[in-house]
Amino acid sequence: MIAETKYGTISANFRKYYAVVRINTQNSLAYTWDAVSQGILIAIFILIFARLWKVTFAAQGAEIIGDLTLRQTIWYFVWAEAIQLSKMNASFKMQEEVQDGSLAYTLGRPYNYLLYHFFSGVGEVFVRMASTLAFGMVIAWIEAGTPSFIRWETLPLLLMVTVLALVVDFCMSAMIGLTAFFFEDTMAFRLIYQKLLLVLGGVLLPLDFLPDSVQTVARLLPFNAVIYAPARLFVAWDTSQFLEILAVQGFWIAALGFLLALFFRFGTQRVSINGG
Amino acid sequence: MPIITLQELKKVFRLKQKAPGLRGSFRALLRPEYQTVEAVKGISLEMEQGELLAFIGPNGAGKSTTIKMLTGILYPSSGEASVLGYIPWQQRRELSYHIGSIFGQKPQLWYHLPPIDTFELFAHLYELEPSAFRQRRDFLVEAFSLEELLHVPVRKLSLGQRMRCEVAASLLHRPRILFLDEPTIGLDVVAKQKLREAIKLLHEQEKLTIFLTSHDVGDVEALCRRVIVINHGQVIFDDTTSALKRRFLHKKIISVRFGQPVPEDFSVKNATLLKRGEWGVKIELDTRVRPVDNLIQAIMNYAPVMDINVEDPPMEDVIREIYAVEETIHLKEPVR
Amino acid sequence: MQRLNKELRFIGHLIKLGLAGLMEYRASFLMQAVGMFINNGVYLVFWMLFFDRFKDVKGYQLEQIFLLFGFVALGFGIAYTFAGNAGRLAEFIAQGRLDYYLTLPRPVLPHVLFSRMGSFSVGDLTFGLMMYFFVGKFDLLSPILYLVCAVLAAVIFVSFSVITGCLAFYFGNASFVHMQLQNTMITFSLYPIGLFQGTIRLILFTLIPAAFVGAVPVEIVQTRSPELLLGMIGVAIFSVLLMTFVFQVGLRRYESGSALHVNL
Numbered sequence: 001m002i003a004e005t006k007y008g009t010i011s012a013n014f015r016k017y018y019a020v021v022r023i024n025t026q027n028s029l030a031y032t033w034d035a036v037s038q039g040i041l042i043a044i045f046i047l048i049f050a051r052l053w054k055v056t057f058a059a060q061g062a063e064i065i066g067d068l069t070l071r072q073t074i075w076y077f078v079w080a081e082a083i084q085l086s087k088m089n090a091s092f093k094m095q096e097e098v099q100d101g102s103l104a105y106t107l108g109r110p111y112n113y114l115l116y117h118f119f120s121g122v123g124e125v126f127v128r129m130a131s132t133l134a135f136g137m138v139i140a141w142i143e144a145g146t147p148s149f150i151r152w153e154t155l156p157l158l159l160m161v162t163v164l165a166l167v168v169d170f171c172m173s174a175m176i177g178l179t180a181f182f183f184e185d186t187m188a189f190r191l192i193y194q195k196l197l198l199v200l201g202g203v204l205l206p207l208d209f210l211p212d213s214v215q216t217v218a219r220l221l222p223f224n225a226v227i228y229a230p231a232r233l234f235v236a237w238d239t240s241q242f243l244e245i246l247a248v249q250g251f252w253i254a255a256l257g258f259l260l261a262l263f264f265r266f267g268t269q270r271v272s273i274n275g276g
Numbered sequence: 277m278p279i280i281t282l283q284e285l286k287k288v289f290r291l292k293q294k295a296p297g298l299r300g301s302f303r304a305l306l307r308p309e310y311q312t313v314e315a316v317k318g319i320s321l322e323m324e325q326g327e328l329l330a331f332i333g334p335n336g337a338g339k340s341t342t343i344k345m346l347t348g349i350l351y352p353s354s355g356e357a358s359v360l361g362y363i364p365w366q367q368r369r370e371l372s373y374h375i376g377s378i379f380g381q382k383p384q385l386w387y388h389l390p391p392i393d394t395f396e397l398f399a400h401l402y403e404l405e406p407s408a409f410r411q412r413r414d415f416l417v418e419a420f421s422l423e424e425l426l427h428v429p430v431r432k433l434s435l436g437q438r439m440r441c442e443v444a445a446s447l448l449h450r451p452r453i454l455f456l457d458e459p460t461i462g463l464d465v466v467a468k469q470k471l472r473e474a475i476k477l478l479h480e481q482e483k484l485t486i487f488l489t490s491h492d493v494g495d496v497e498a499l500c501r502r503v504i505v506i507n508h509g510q511v512i513f514d515d516t517t518s519a520l521k522r523r524f525l526h527k528k529i530i531s532v533r534f535g536q537p538v539p540e541d542f543s544v545k546n547a548t549l550l551k552r553g554e555w556g557v558k559i560e561l562d563t564r565v566r567p568v569d570n571l572i573q574a575i576m577n578y579a580p581v582m583d584i585n586v587e588d589p590p591m592e593d594v595i596r597e598i599y600a601v602e603e604t605i606h607l608k609e610p611v612r
Numbered sequence: 613m614q615r616l617n618k619e620l621r622f623i624g625h626l627i628k629l630g631l632a633g634l635m636e637y638r639a640s641f642l643m644q645a646v647g648m649f650i651n652n653g654v655y656l657v658f659w660m661l662f663f664d665r666f667k668d669v670k671g672y673q674l675e676q677i678f679l680l681f682g683f684v685a686l687g688f689g690i691a692y693t694f695a696g697n698a699g700r701l702a703e704f705i706a707q708g709r710l711d712y713y714l715t716l717p718r719p720v721l722p723h724v725l726f727s728r729m730g731s732f733s734v735g736d737l738t739f740g741l742m743m744y745f746f747v748g749k750f751d752l753l754s755p756i757l758y759l760v761c762a763v764l765a766a767v768i769f770v771s772f773s774v775i776t777g778c779l780a781f782y783f784g785n786a787s788f789v790h791m792q793l794q795n796t797m798i799t800f801s802l803y804p805i806g807l808f809q810g811t812i813r814l815i816l817f818t819l820i821p822a823a824f825v826g827a828v829p830v831e832i833v834q835t836r837s838p839e840l841l842l843g844m845i846g847v848a849i850f851s852v853l854l855m856t857f858v859f860q861v862g863l864r865r866y867e868s869g870s871a872l873h874v875n876l
């Protein structure tokens with residue numbers, strides 16, 4: 001295998017990042033407890049949201065609110081919370097690496113710093129996603145019954161949208177981490193981003209339930225491409241919407257990715273000037 | 277009338293066993309398997325008022341477990357103990373007014389605050405009269421030379437300075453017994469020496485009873501008249517320090533670096549040459565055969581010396597030797 | 613009585629020391645407090661948006677939700693600002709860090725609990741106080757009732773934390789379970805109790821007493837029912853007694869971290 005490797009070829013690059021994914025997957029398997037803890041967390045959330053929306057639907061006397069049935073709403077949270085609880089925490093790691101100077105050190109290694117971080121995060125995400133989905137689905141099944149509306153054959157496409165959602169999140173999260181080049185602590189930015197995801201991204205409730213004005217704003221921002229879009233597709237597949245989401249995600253990845261690259265270049269220049 | 281007595285004191289820990297990997301974790305969760313470890317296997321001893329006793333043994337011998345039972349931190353699995361007439365684990369609070377304790381690896385000073393703040397907290401803890409506290413504090417500050425350290429946040433002190441403050445703090449309430457668990461661990465030679473001197477001073481001035489654990493033979497030689505050696509939770513030696521020295525601590529390791537190359541035919545009389553390098557040698561010496569000063573004199577006369585170092589054999593060697601003696605005279609009792 | 617007085621004075625001294633320690637790190641302390649503020653605030657935004665569209669949830673409207681958040685935040689804030697070590701008890705037990713407290717002539721549990729101030733919970737404390745200005749009534753009795761209920765909630769928070777932390781006496785490293793249970797209690801406490809029926813409701817009133825740190829105080833303030841207040845006081849006293857008992861029993865099994873160091 002080693003003899004075949006040509007530096008810089010696509011397949012060699014692929015193998016390199018695949019190895020990064022695998023070792024991180026194994027690494028997080030060691031943290032059984034972490035996976036279980038995320039599972040319990042999602043179980044509690046699904047339980048509470050299921051109760052909240054059951055009561056709300058009943059009080060309204062409505063079958064459908066904002067195009068979603070009660071069952072769809074409850075299952076929506078399974079996918080939404082699974083992404084929210086599994087997505088990588090790139091910003092914190094990057095902040096630390098910028099601050100303790102280890103970024104300067106990793107820059108010398110033969111890989112792209114940002115790609116390395118993304119793929120090392122993906123490994124962890126796989127494990128957490130599996131466990132959160134399992135726990136979440138069990139509770140949703142008990143609370144809401146069989147999700148007959150889910151089109152399981154679209155799962156590969158859904159996973160694709162979910163991976164793209166992770167990329168969008170990564171771009172924003174990495175940018176927050178890299179603000180450490182300019183600010184002493186990035187916690188404030190991180191907190192604000194997390195909270196925007198909760199409300200405008202669709203973690204706490206599907207955007208369909210928001211008041212119209214807020215909804216319009218939320219749909220224009222990148223946050224809904226991280227949580228709401230994939231979760232909504234999960235419970236209400238729609239091919240034209242799928243294509244639309246792909247386009248939107250593509251746009252945000254291009255725009256945020258470009259900004260991130262600029263940011264990174266600018267920041268690392270500062271590092272080399274200041275000597276790390 | 278002994279102030280500390282232990283009778284067949286035992287402590288057993290249960291350790292959970294876990295096979296490696298994910299499956300092992302789940303199995304351990306469902307059907308845990310335990311292994312019992314006897315940390316202390318029935319220790320009996322007595323101690324008189326004003327004694328300065330060293331309780332030594334290698335890591336994991338049961339020293340700390342014993343001291344923790346005597347201070348009331350741990351409940352024993354079986355056996356009896358009495359400290360100043362109290363049963364430590366039942367009358368922990370009454371006892372605590374009369375004893376002081378230092379655990380070398382567990383600091384009691386508040387990390388972000390200067391020592392004086394902890395001292396004042398301790399005054400509240402032990403309900404000391406303000407004037408009595410001040411008098412005592414000033415005395416200890418002098419004895420442990422803490423004037424300069426008193427108002428510096430603890431995190432900025434060196435380990436040796438911190439340790440002196442720790443000892444002073446635990447003497448504020450005029451305890452009758454001081455338990456010292458590995459007080460010199462991690463300290464450099466000078467810091468060790470300073471601490472030992474201060475402890476000795478207190479012992480002599482106040483007839484303070486001191487129970488000291490260590491795995492450093494140097495602490496024992498410098499401080500204590502009586503020494504108990506334990507290993508694997510059992511007492512294997514209980515006698516005076518001089519007896520220990522005479523019988524087991526007669527080996528010294530001497531390392532020398534000369535100012536000129538060592539000739540190939542270098543040899544020493546009445547001692548063993550362990551190693552010969554280009555510029556230096558390592559010699560093992562039995563002090564019963566030849567006194568240390570005699571050998572050092574000979575070395576100094578032999579060639580210019582750049583550096584010389586005299587070491588005690590490590591604790592493990594001493595214990596091996598105690599066992600060896602035990603076997604040759606077929607003693608089941610501790611060596612006396 | 614004189615004994616109790618002495619102990620209280622001592623706890624007062626501990627708190628003073630804790631404040632001094634906190635002030636050594638003013639900047640990060642402020643940062644954390646602000647962070648917690650944002651954290652709590654966003655849930656209120658969620659509920660405002662929710663009630664913009666829906667009328668009520670089992671008798672809860674925005675006012676009750678604000679009250680609920682106020683109680684949980686203030687109760688939690690009081691609990692962990694003063695008894696800053698409550699959340700770390702399992703860790704203390706597993707790592708043998710009770711040794712220090714065990715050799716000193718003071719009741720171990722209060723001494724441990726009050727030996728540190730939680731900087732992050734100061735944010736919750738102020739948040740909880742501020743909530744009162746949004747929904748509180750400004751007569752003589754109401755603020756007092758609000759504070760009394762919050763203090764009782766704090767007592768229950770601390771007791772629950774201690775009792776679950778004592779699991780470490782039996783299972784060694786229980787800090788994970790300890791944290792998980794505390795999070796569970798807080799999460800449940802922040803939603804209208806009417807959502808939960810049957811077994812879950814029973815659990816929230818017993819094993820995981822989330823109802824007593826949020827829903828019950830809201831009820832007390834709204835109905836001004838003396839019976840309910842007495843009941844709440846009873847629960848607080850009971851939980852303190854239970855906590856003391858569990859801790860004392862557990863202490864017999866304390867291993868002082870020694871088992872970890874036994875060489876095999």
